[in-house]
Amino acid sequence: MNQLFRTFAFRVLAMAALSVFWSGYGKESVALAAEVPTMSSNAPPEYALVWSDEFETDGLPDQSKWRYDTEANATGWYNHELQYYAKARLENSRVSNGKLIITARKESLTTASDYGGQEYTSARLTTRGKASWTYGFFEIRAKLPCGIGTWPAIWMLGTANVPHPANGEIDIMEQVGKNPTSIEGTIYTASTGQNLGGKSGSIQIADACTAFHDYQLTWTEDSLVIGVDNNAYFTYANPKSGVAEWPFDAPQYMLLNLAIGGDMAGPVDDSIFPVQMEIEHIRVYQKPQQ
Secondary structure (H helix, E strand, O other), X not given: OOHHHHHHHHHHHHHHHOOOEEEEOOEEEEOOOOOOOOOOOOOOOOOEEEEEEXXXXXXXXXXXXXXXXXXXXXXXXXXXXXXXEOOOOOOOEEEEOOEEEEEEEEOOOOXXXXXXXXXXXXXXXXXXXXXXXXXXXXXXXXXXXXXXXXXEEEEEEEOOOOOOOOOOEEEEEEOOXXXXXXXXXXXXXXXXXXXXOOEEEEEEOOOOXXXXXXXXXXXXXXXXXXXXXXXXXXXXXXXXXXXOOOOOOOOEEEEEEEEEEHHHHOOOOHHHOOEEEEEEEEEEEEXXXX
C-alpha cells in the first residue's frame, strides 16, 4: 500500500476512535489505540512525504529502491579502505524485523569475479538510478556500529556526470569506531577539493552505538542544515557565488555503507567482527511543487 495513503488511513481511524490529539511545530501526534499504528514526522509542517523505506519485508533490500555499488572491488576502494562490497548477499545486507542491517565481516570472498584481495566484506547500497531529489527534509533512523576500524556513512552525491566533488557531496552522518561518540556532518564541493576535511561540524552522541537516533538533513535553496534528533549542529549557507561553492541546486541520490579501515577509520581490530549498522527507516519529505 502507498505509504502516504496508509499513513492517512491510520490517522483517520485513530481520530474516529479517539478525540485527544495535539500538534506541535513540524509534527503531529495523535493518541492511538494500541492496535492502530502511526508514523510521526519531524519534517516541517508544510512538507509532504515523497519517498520512504520502512524495511517491512524480510530478505534482501527492496531492489526497486536500492542497488549495490561494487565498482571498485577489483581495484580497491577509495581512501585506502579495506572492504569488499558484496552484492545481494544476505550475510552483508538484509532486512529483518523492520530494520535494514548492513554487516561487515572478517572474511575473503576469493571466488568472486571482482575480488580484489580484501580480507573484509560489507555492503554499499545506493538509490542511484532509482531515486534522487533536489531539496527536502531527509531523516534516517539508525544505530551505528562500535569497534576500532569501522567507518559507517549515510550520505548523498550529485547525479551530474562530472568529476567528484564538483557534483557535490553531502555527508549526513559519518562516524568512526575509534571515536564512536563523535558524529560528523560534512559537505564537499569543487571549492573544498577532495581532502578529508571538507566543510563540517560535529556533535557528541554518547549512545550512538547502542541506541537509534534520527540523522537529519534539511536542504533548501539557501542552506544545508545537518542535525541529530532535531538538534542542528552544522549549517552550510549558499554563498550565492556560483556552482563551485554551491552545486546543490541539482539532484542527489543517497548512499549507505559500512567501510572498514581507511584514512579516516585507521587500523582495524579484527576481534570486533561481525559488526553492524542498523537502519529503522529512511524518509524523504519535500515541499509541494518541488
